[in-house]
Amino acid sequence: MGESIFEANLILSLFLFTVGILGVMWKRNAISLFMSVELMLNAANLAFVTFAFQHGIIDGGILVLFIMTVAAAEAGVGLAIFIALFRVRRHLRVDEHDMLHG
Amino acid sequence: MANVLLILPELTIFLAAILVFKCLILGLSVLHVWRVAFAGSLLGLGACLITLGMTGEPFHPGIYRVDLFSQLMKTVIAAALVLVLVLSDSPPVMRRDAWRELPFFLLLSSAGLMMMTSATELITLYLALELSAFPVYALIVLHRDRRMGSEGATKYMLQGMVASAVTLYGMSFIFGLSGTTYLSEIAAALPELGSQPLFWVGLLLLLAGFLFKLALFPFHFWAPDTYFSSPHPVATFIATVSKVAAIAVLCRMVAVAGWNEASIDGETLRIVLIVLAVAAMTLGNLAALVQKDFKRLLGYSAIAHAGYIVVALQAFSSLGHTAIVFYTIGYLAMTWICFMVACEVGRNRDTVPVSALAGLWQRSPMLALCLLIGIFGLTGLPPTVGFIGKWFLFSAALEDGQFLLVLIAALNSAVAVYYYMRVLRVAYLLEPAKEDTGILAPSPLVVTGAMVACLVVLWMGVAPNYFWEIAAEAIVALGATY
Numbered sequence: 001m002g003e004s005i006f007e008a009n010l011i012l013s014l015f016l017f018t019v020g021i022l023g024v025m026w027k028r029n030a031i032s033l034f035m036s037v038e039l040m041l042n043a044a045n046l047a048f049v050t051f052a053f054q055h056g057i058i059d060g061g062i063l064v065l066f067i068m069t070v071a072a073a074e075a076g077v078g079l080a081i082f083i084a085l086f087r088v089r090r091h092l093r094v095d096e097h098d099m100l101h102g
Numbered sequence: 103m104a105n106v107l108l109i110l111p112e113l114t115i116f117l118a119a120i121l122v123f124k125c126l127i128l129g130l131s132v133l134h135v136w137r138v139a140f141a142g143s144l145l146g147l148g149a150c151l152i153t154l155g156m157t158g159e160p161f162h163p164g165i166y167r168v169d170l171f172s173q174l175m176k177t178v179i180a181a182a183l184v185l186v187l188v189l190s191d192s193p194p195v196m197r198r199d200a201w202r203e204l205p206f207f208l209l210l211s212s213a214g215l216m217m218m219t220s221a222t223e224l225i226t227l228y229l230a231l232e233l234s235a236f237p238v239y240a241l242i243v244l245h246r247d248r249r250m251g252s253e254g255a256t257k258y259m260l261q262g263m264v265a266s267a268v269t270l271y272g273m274s275f276i277f278g279l280s281g282t283t284y285l286s287e288i289a290a291a292l293p294e295l296g297s298q299p300l301f302w303v304g305l306l307l308l309l310a311g312f313l314f315k316l317a318l319f320p321f322h323f324w325a326p327d328t329y330f331s332s333p334h335p336v337a338t339f340i341a342t343v344s345k346v347a348a349i350a351v352l353c354r355m356v357a358v359a360g361w362n363e364a365s366i367d368g369e370t371l372r373i374v375l376i377v378l379a380v381a382a383m384t385l386g387n388l389a390a391l392v393q394k395d396f397k398r399l400l401g402y403s404a405i406a407h408a409g410y411i412v413v414a415l416q417a418f419s420s421l422g423h424t425a426i427v428f429y430t431i432g433y434l435a436m437t438w439i440c441f442m443v444a445c446e447v448g449r450n451r452d453t454v455p456v457s458a459l460a461g462l463w464q465r466s467p468m469l470a471l472c473l474l475i476g477i478f479g480l481t482g483l484p485p486t487v488g489f490i491g492k493w494f495l496f497s498a499a500l501e502d503g504q505f506l507l508v509l510i511a512a513l514n515s516a517v518a519v520y521y522y523m524r525v526l527r528v529a530y531l532l533e534p535a536k537e538d539t540g541i542l543a544p545s546p547l548v549v550t551g552a553m554v555a556c557l558v559v560l561w562m563g564v565a566p567n568y569f570w571e572i573a574a575e576a577i578v579a580l581g582a583t584y
Contacts, residue, residue: 017271024264033260040267044274051278059283060274063225067270070232074263077236081259084243085252094256 009050017043030082030092034075041071105160108168110149111176112216115183118142119209132202136191139205143184143212150177157579164284165223170579171427174572175219175350178431182343183212185438188551190335194449197251200244207237208339215347222583224273224283227351231269231311234344235262241336242328247452254331261324265314272307275300286583289358302371305359312355315348317401318408319382326393326401334448337397338441341404342434349411349430353423356415357580375416376507383409383514390521396444396454399521400437403480406518407433413504413511414495420577422498427573428566429495432479432487435558439476442552443469446544456525461534466542468549470529475556479563481522482515487562494570 016039023036045064052060086092106113118139125135150173157169186208193201214233221227239259245251273283279301280288288295295301314321329337359371386406393399411429414422446469447462448454463470479488492515496508544552562569 013274020267024260030256030260034263037260037263037267040264041270044267044270047271047274048277051274051281054278055281057281059225060277063228063273063277063283066225066229070229073236074232077239078259078263081239081243081252081255084248085256088249088252094260 006050006054009046013043013046013050015043016040016046028093028095030085030094033094034078034082038071038075041067104158108153108156108158108160109166110153111146111173111180112213112220114142114146114149115180115209115213115216118146119206119213122206122209126202126206130202132192135202136187136205139209140184140187140191142209143180143187146212147177147180147184150180164286165226166217166220167222167583168220169583171353171576172220172350174427174576175346176216178346178434179212179215179219179343182346182434182438183208183339185551185555186335186339186343188547189338189442189445191545191547193333193335194445195246195452196333196335197244197246197248203244204241204333204335207241211235211237211339212343215344218347219350221351222285222354224277224285228266228270228273231266234347235266238336238340238344241339242332244336245331245333245452250331250452251333254328257331258324258328261321262314265311265321268307269309269311272304272310275304276308279304285354285358292359299370305355306371306374309352309355312348312351313378313408315344316352316408316411317382317405318412319378319385319405322382322386322405322408325404326389326398329397329401329404330395330453334397334441334445334454338438338445341400341437341441345404345437346430346434349426352415353426353577354580356418357423357583359418372416372418375412376504379409379412379416380507380510381409382406382412383511387514387517387521390518393521394455394457396447396456396459396525397441399456399525400440400444403518403522404437406514407480409514410492410495410511413507414498416507417498417502417504419498419502420574420581421501422495423577423580424570424574425491425494425498427576428562428570429487429491431569431573432491432559432562435555435562436476436479436486436488439472439552439555439559440480442544442548442555443473443476446542446548456528457535458538459525459529460532462529462542465534465538465540466544468552469542469544472552472556473529474526475559477522477526479559481519485563486559487566488559490563490566494566 020036020040027033045067048060048064122135122139125138154173159167190204193204211234214230217230221230239255242255243251277283279295280291317325383406386402390399390402411426414425444454447458479486482488482492496511499508
């Protein structure tokens with residue numbers, strides 16, 4: 001891989017991670033928060049693949065497969081919990097948690 | 103065959119989890135499922151004790167390390183799991199249609215935590231971290247009060263996911279700079295890596311997921327809310343068992359980053375840890391002052407204790423690590439005692455306000471005495487392990503010349519006396535409220551567990567030599583690896 005593509009990939013990864021972090025800080029809907037976290041995971045994935053190409057070893061690619069599998073499981077658990085939350089509250093805005101504060 | 107013996111503790115707990123799952127499918131009653139799980143966890147504890155002296159690498163070299171350090175941590179995890187299961191035979195405030203499932207998730211999460219203590223490779227570490235986290239997310243939802251359970255689970259899960267994503271991003275930096283995922287190879291490449299600031303940024307990000315489990319500032323927001331909104335035995339599990347594994351991984355990562363030979367950039371990592379420790383101690387103790395709920399108070403106290411532990415961690419020395427291992431064992435026993443009281447008092451309550459402890463002395467002298475020992479320990483008063491353990495933690499930092507940090511930590515401990523003593527005042531001096539004057543009678547098993555935990559707290563406080571030597575040997579084993 002050329003040097004310029006390598007750097008471009010890393011910059012894209014950093015950008016995705018930043019968008020994810022900002023989303024986590026500003027978004028207030030549970031699904032949006034979840035999507036922001038997925039962006040952060042994908043930023044890590046991209047960085048892993050890029051570095052794996054750079055070093056010419058396969059470990060980074062393997063790690064990405066594991067991360068994607070775990071992220072899928074995470075989505076399963078997460079969405080189930082959101083459904084449980086939605087059933088009792090009829091909305092998913094996390095800043096309106098009136099029972100838990102502080 | 104020897105390899106199977108090495109992973110016997112994890113294997114036992116995993117098999118127990120599968121067996122419990124089978125029992126759930128067969129539709130056995132709560133009591134039967136619980137008995138199977140309890141027997142499994144006792145076997146797991148036995149397996150840990152059998153493997154305590156063993157050393158080796160059961161899988162591909164460099165991925166998974168069994169040594170005295172990991173086995174000691176696994177023994178502590180298994181013992182804590184047994185203690186949590188003791189509280190779970192008819193778990194208070196859980197949904198009745200789902201409380202059979204509690205032991206299954208506890209076993210699964212413990213297996214993940216055990217793997218965390220042995221993992222010496224980034225992929226393994228990440229998988230173990232997630233395996234230990236997911237079952238707990240699912241457990242919080244099973245609160246009797248569905249609204250509280252699902253809100254608490256959402257908060258805990260979202261924050262946990264963010265922390266593990268940050269961990270992964272840090273791992274990608276370290277992988278990118280070193281070109282390997284094996285901790286041993288990273289440690290070997292450290293002289294070269296250590297001069298690159300990006301490596302230390304990556305290491306700090308990597309630690310995020312574990313600092314989250316430990317509830318250190320700035321990953322502490324979940325602790326009070328999650329303790330408050332989880333069913334009592336689940337809160338006990340989060341407060342005790344999962345802390346041990348997080349501390350084990352932190353010790354291992356800092357050992358990898360090098361003791362006593364920290365480079366200039368290593369100093370930056372130390373300064374960050376010091377700032378986090380000061381913030382966690384101060385914030386935890388000040389916020390605990392105004393808490394009205396007992397479990398929430400324990401949550402803030404956990405944040406403060408995470409700070410005390412990092413005070414010793416930042417010393418980057420084997421003395422500091424030994425103090426941490428020693429304190430962890432004692433902290434686990436003290437915290438369990440306090441949560442045991444919360445479980446018993448809160449058997450029919452969704453939450454345990456401090457006022458619910460009123461008149462505990464009249465309702466159950468045994469529980470009141472346990473609470474006294476547990477709270478004395480958390481406050482750091484002699485003759486409990488809390489005093490001697492904190493002494494070790496602070497002296498590790500003092501040896502390193504961090505006088506100001508220790509002064510701040512000591513001032514914090516003094517502030518903490520106020521809110522801990524308030525709990526004891528309510529339990530011993532106030533009359534019970536009208537609606538809960540009944541006598542509390544914990545089951546014989548809970549009484550046995552409480553006696554063991556109290557004994558550990560007092561024994562370690564009066565005669566710390568025995569435990570200190572085990573901890574020191576474990577840290578020597580850890581240090582020999584890198």
